[in-house]
Amino acid sequence: MQRTNTLEPVPADGNARRAVVDEARKSLATIILGKDEQISLALACLLARGHLLIEDLPGLGKTMLAQALARVLGLSFSRVQFTSDLLPADIIGVSVFRQESGEFEFQPGPVFAQLILADEVNRATPKAQSALLEAMEEHQVSVDGKTRELPSPFFVIATQNPGDQIGTFPLPESQLDRFLMRIAIGYPDEESERELIAGDDRREMLRDIRAIASPDMLVSLQAVVREVPVTDALVSYIQALVRHTRESADIEIGLSPRGAQALVAAARAHAFVENHSGVFPDDVQAVFAAVAGHRLKPAGGTRFRNPAELCQHVIDRVAIP
Amino acid sequence: MARPRGTDGSLLTSLPWTVAALFVAFAPHVPYVPVWITGAFVGCAGWRFVVEKQRRSLPSPWVRAGLALVCFLGVLATYSSISGVGPGSALLAIMAALKLLETRRRRDQFVLLFLSVFLVMSSLLREQFLWSLPYMIAGMLVIMTAWLRMSAGESQSTRQSFATGARLLAYAAPLAIAMWVFFPRISTPFWAVPIDTSQATTGISGTMSPGDISALSLSDAVAFRVSFDGDVPEARDRYFRGLVLTRFNGRTWTMSEPSISRFAREQIETRGEPVDYEVTLEPTRQRWVFALDMPSYWSLSGTFMGPQQQLARNAPIDQRTAYNVTSYTDFRVGRELSDLYRNWYSHLPESSNPRTAALARGLRDEAGSDRAFVDAVLDMLHEQEFYYTLEPPPLGNNPVDRFLFDTRRGFCEHYASAFSVMMRSVGIPARVVLGYQGGTINPLGGHLIVRQSDAHAWTEVWIDGIGWHRIDPTAAVAPERVEFGAADAAFDGIGETWGFAAPSRWAYQVTLAWDMLNTRWNEWILGYGPETQSSFMRWLGMHEPTWRKMLLTLVTLVIALIMAISLLLVLRYRQPKKDQAARLYARFVRKTGVEPRTGETARVFALRARESGAIPAATIEEITQAYMDARYGGSDAAQQNLQSAVSAMR
Numbered sequence: 001m002q003r004t005n006t007l008e009p010v011p012a013d014g015n016a017r018r019a020v021v022d023e024a025r026k027s028l029a030t031i032i033l034g035k036d037e038q039i040s041l042a043l044a045c046l047l048a049r050g051h052l053l054i055e056d057l058p059g060l061g062k063t064m065l066a067q068a069l070a071r072v073l074g075l076s077f078s079r080v081q082f083t084s085d086l087l088p089a090d091i092i093g094v095s096v097f098r099q100e101s102g103e104f105e106f107q108p109g110p111v112f113a114q115l116i117l118a119d120e121v122n123r124a125t126p127k128a129q130s131a132l133l134e135a136m137e138e139h140q141v142s143v144d145g146k147t148r149e150l151p152s153p154f155f156v157i158a159t160q161n162p163g164d165q166i167g168t169f170p171l172p173e174s175q176l177d178r179f180l181m182r183i184a185i186g187y188p189d190e191e192s193e194r195e196l197i198a199g200d201d202r203r204e205m206l207r208d209i210r211a212i213a214s215p216d217m218l219v220s221l222q223a224v225v226r227e228v229p230v231t232d233a234l235v236s237y238i239q240a241l242v243r244h245t246r247e248s249a250d251i252e253i254g255l256s257p258r259g260a261q262a263l264v265a266a267a268r269a270h271a272f273v274e275n276h277s278g279v280f281p282d283d284v285q286a287v288f289a290a291v292a293g294h295r296l297k298p299a300g301g302t303r304f305r306n307p308a309e310l311c312q313h314v315i316d317r318v319a320i321p
Numbered sequence: 322m323a324r325p326r327g328t329d330g331s332l333l334t335s336l337p338w339t340v341a342a343l344f345v346a347f348a349p350h351v352p353y354v355p356v357w358i359t360g361a362f363v364g365c366a367g368w369r370f371v372v373e374k375q376r377r378s379l380p381s382p383w384v385r386a387g388l389a390l391v392c393f394l395g396v397l398a399t400y401s402s403i404s405g406v407g408p409g410s411a412l413l414a415i416m417a418a419l420k421l422l423e424t425r426r427r428r429d430q431f432v433l434l435f436l437s438v439f440l441v442m443s444s445l446l447r448e449q450f451l452w453s454l455p456y457m458i459a460g461m462l463v464i465m466t467a468w469l470r471m472s473a474g475e476s477q478s479t480r481q482s483f484a485t486g487a488r489l490l491a492y493a494a495p496l497a498i499a500m501w502v503f504f505p506r507i508s509t510p511f512w513a514v515p516i517d518t519s520q521a522t523t524g525i526s527g528t529m530s531p532g533d534i535s536a537l538s539l540s541d542a543v544a545f546r547v548s549f550d551g552d553v554p555e556a557r558d559r560y561f562r563g564l565v566l567t568r569f570n571g572r573t574w575t576m577s578e579p580s581i582s583r584f585a586r587e588q589i590e591t592r593g594e595p596v597d598y599e600v601t602l603e604p605t606r607q608r609w610v611f612a613l614d615m616p617s618y619w620s621l622s623g624t625f626m627g628p629q630q631q632l633a634r635n636a637p638i639d640q641r642t643a644y645n646v647t648s649y650t651d652f653r654v655g656r657e658l659s660d661l662y663r664n665w666y667s668h669l670p671e672s673s674n675p676r677t678a679a680l681a682r683g684l685r686d687e688a689g690s691d692r693a694f695v696d697a698v699l700d701m702l703h704e705q706e707f708y709y710t711l712e713p714p715p716l717g718n719n720p721v722d723r724f725l726f727d728t729r730r731g732f733c734e735h736y737a738s739a740f741s742v743m744m745r746s747v748g749i750p751a752r753v754v755l756g757y758q759g760g761t762i763n764p765l766g767g768h769l770i771v772r773q774s775d776a777h778a779w780t781e782v783w784i785d786g787i788g789w790h791r792i793d794p795t796a797a798v799a800p801e802r803v804e805f806g807a808a809d810a811a812f813d814g815i816g817e818t819w820g821f822a823a824p825s826r827w828a829y830q831v832t833l834a835w836d837m838l839n840t841r842w843n844e845w846i847l848g849y850g851p852e853t854q855s856s857f858m859r860w861l862g863m864h865e866p867t868w869r870k871m872l873l874t875l876v877t878l879v880i881a882l883i884m885a886i887s888l889l890l891v892l893r894y895r896q897p898k899k900d901q902a903a904r905l906y907a908r909f910v911r912k913t914g915v916e917p918r919t920g921e922t923a924r925v926f927a928l929r930a931r932e933s934g935a936i937p938a939a940t941i942e943e944i945t946q947a948y949m950d951a952r953y954g955g956s957d958a959a960q961q962n963l964q965s966a967v968s969a970m971r
Contacts, residue, residue, distance in 0.1 A: 229953075229954055229955045231952060231953050231955050232900075233900065233902075233903070233952050233953060276949070276953075277950040277953070277954025277956055277959070278949075278950070278954030278955055279953060280922065280923075280924070281922045281923070281953070282922045282923075282924050282925075285920075285922060315920045316918075316919060316920045318919070318920050319919050319920060320921070320922060
């Protein structure tokens with residue numbers, strides 16, 4: 001697959017940009033019911049060129065969200081079901097000897113798609129996990145000594161079951177860091193659940209869904225996201241948050257400088273999705289739990305039941321300068 | 322109530338520090354509390370640590386309550402009281418150790434560290450040594466570090482905690498110094514610290530039986546220090562009068578009852594140049610005040626001269642006390658003595674020490690006059706084989722007989738007692754004076770150190786035409802004792818029964834340097850009492866210092882210092898300068914009358930501000946939007962909107 005240099009015209013006008021993003025959101029909301037916040041975060045994550053980790057119990061619509069995103073954004077999609085016997089070659093691809101040509105021919109694996117759903121990533125062995133995670137980091141894979149570029153845009157949406165389920169290889173902290181955000185989906189509210197039970201089959205609906213953006217438009221939107229202004233005042237706020245995570249007694253390992261960068265990138269994308277004139281503290285707070293939750297290690301014996309609570313605690317403690 | 326009792330090892334990082342702080346706080350008490358308390362303290366700390374390390378359970382409430390009761394009763398049994406410094410600090414220490422056994426959370430650790438502070442400070446109620454201050458500062462530093470270790474978690478290194486603790490103490494130091502200098506000292510304290518009654522009195526006691534002083538003589542504890550304004554008098558003139566013993570029951574010398582000698586005030590005539598000096602007396606828990614024979618002026622309040630010229634205060638000396646004295650080493654006293662007192666001072670119990678009495682009568686007949694008799698007895702002690710030793714053999718009944726005729730080995734008290742008995746046997750009034758003699762001059766400080774080993778007993782005999790005359794029979798036997806002091810006399814081989822060698826030269830030098838430091842410390846720091854304070858205040862320019870003025874100065878100074886320290890902190894942790902948008906927004910926030918919460922964004926604040934209704938919702942919306950666009954969107958147009966909207970607000 002070739003990287004395209006020609007940008008599709010992105011509407012310069014704010015309202016038109018809004019239209020693309022809002023339409024995408026609306027479209028997703030018809031498939032994933034009552035999860036507007038998660039949709040916003042997932043969109044923001046992709047716009048910030050980050051990979052997304054969805055962690056929740058089976059059957060809450062993790063796969064559905066990934067597939068819907070691919071459809072709506074018009075991305076090529078492939079899905080890898082991670083199992084304990086998955087090999088790196090199953091993800092990256094293999095070179096096959098062709099009798100007729102007398103040459104090895106590379107058979108690209110599922111990783112050569114624009115949006116990859118790595119389902120139940122913590123079911124595979126660390127070896128298979130790291131094959132995917134390496135591709136995520138480098139945006140390229142090396143097979144038989146030859147480096148191959150991955151398509152652009154390139155997203156990985158990994159889902160994982162909560163770590164305490166049987167037969168899981170939890171991702172180490174260093175690899176969790178590769179994901180820009182980690183979100184949970186959670187049970188739908190009562191009304192949405194009624195609709196899910198009684199309404200149309202979501203799978204059918206997914207097939208009918210229309211692509212709202214194209215890969216090229218997405219790339220240009222990503223470029224616009226990077227231009228969202230970040231003022232000194234906001235940088236001070238980010239610094240204050242990061243410093244607090246490092247100094248707080250409740251947190252054993254605070255945010256790294258890379259974590260701070262991730263926070264800014266995600267907040268920019270969120271500001272764009274929310275059509276803010278710049279990155280507001282509200283944007284930082286909205287993405288904070290998703291960005292910082294899997295990067296912070298709570299100190300032993302603290303009173304926080306989950307990362308989200310800890311993150312909210314940090315937000316409530318840090319004054320906005 | 323099924324609360325989990327197990328530990329999860331979460332305190333493993335901060336617990337050692339808490340335990341260390343407790344140990345540091347407890348250490349100064351160790352020499353004073355019974356061994357079992359130290360044992361229990363160490364035991365509890367070790368137990369708690371093992372529990373945390375192995376994730377075991379803490380002892381159940383019943384076990385803890387039982388232990389607490391046992392320890393409480395133990396303290397009660399040891400001291401037969403629970404009030405006072407001794408039992409109080411023992412109880413505090415043991416309960417702090419037991420508290421460890423129910424420490425499962427940080428809150429409990431806070432309590433423990435607070436106890437440590439109290440414990441380390443309470444050691445000042447016992448002793449205030451020179452090293453107490455550095456120790457206390459170091460102890461506070463450890464406690465502060467422990468405190469910070471506990472609240473800082475992993476993210477802060479030990480060095481950082483230590484530095485922060487030191488900084489906090491440094492902030493507190495000026496306040497402490499101001500309090501110390503200006504807090505009004507008054508002669509009678511507001512509060513009375515209960516004195517540790519379990520501790521024996523030190524120094525000379527009110528009676529003298531054979532063996533009393535030799536026990537003292539082995540102690541090199543400092544009795545008092547003397548700083549002379551001029552030259553230090555010769556060793557043979559350095560008799561520090563303590564108390565006078567006038568009654569003898571055949572074995573023990575005691576003081577006369579006050580009712581008997583109340584009217585016996587004796588005439589004092591002084592001659593020559595006075596000697597001015599300052600005495601810093603270590604606490605004796607007795608009333609005697611020591612001064613060079615013969616004091617004419619003393620600065621200590623509530624102190625009176627007794628009928629036999631002994632100085633006594635109306636309250637025991639419970640803390641280190643400094644006083645100025647003027648004495649005359651050349652004096653005559655009691656030239657006139659009525660017959661009543663002549664009899665009184667030459668009274669001896671019937672049929673005690675008969676051999677001594679017989680000997681005395683024989684010598685008196687030979688001598689012909691009282692003066693010749695005194696010389697004859699001194700010659701006898703000098704020429705016959707009497708030995709000066711600190712470990713005399715025991716004497717039974719009629720100890721003077723046994724001493725003079727059989728053992729012939731003794732110490733100053735034996736000689737003084739024997740001499741007085743011989744005088745009284747022939748009707749010459751005689752009495753025994755207890756005090757200190759000699760002392761060593763510290764060449765570094767130029768002051769005189771008088772130790773318990775300088776305790777001495779001598780006699781005074783009344784001779785017609787002269788009055789009371791000091792005679793030191795020990796000088797006849799061992800002149801070195803009087804000329805060079807007790808320690809040198811012992812080292813000269815006279816006290817060969819002492820089982821140790823003379824200390825080396827440098828050790829002696831170190832001892833002297835240490836003593837000089839101690840003297841300065843006592844003079845300037847511990848001796849900072851009402852008089853020193855008021856003269857210091859005058860030096861600072863305060864006219865007629867009263868406690869009101871000092872208190873006012875103190876309050877002013879403390880407020881000024883707190884403000885200075887706050888300013889320092891404000892400068893240190895200054896918020897980044899607010900930009901224009903932030904200032905405008907802050908005005909709006911004040912106007913709404915709603916208190917912004919920490920971490921609350923402008924948007925969330927706007928919702929609450931709308932509820933309060935102080936400002937129309939549309940204005941709130943406008944200002945909030947303009948503020949965010951201006952401050953976070955970097956829009957100049959929004960900045961102007963904000964400006965006009967905020968200006969229009971009033």
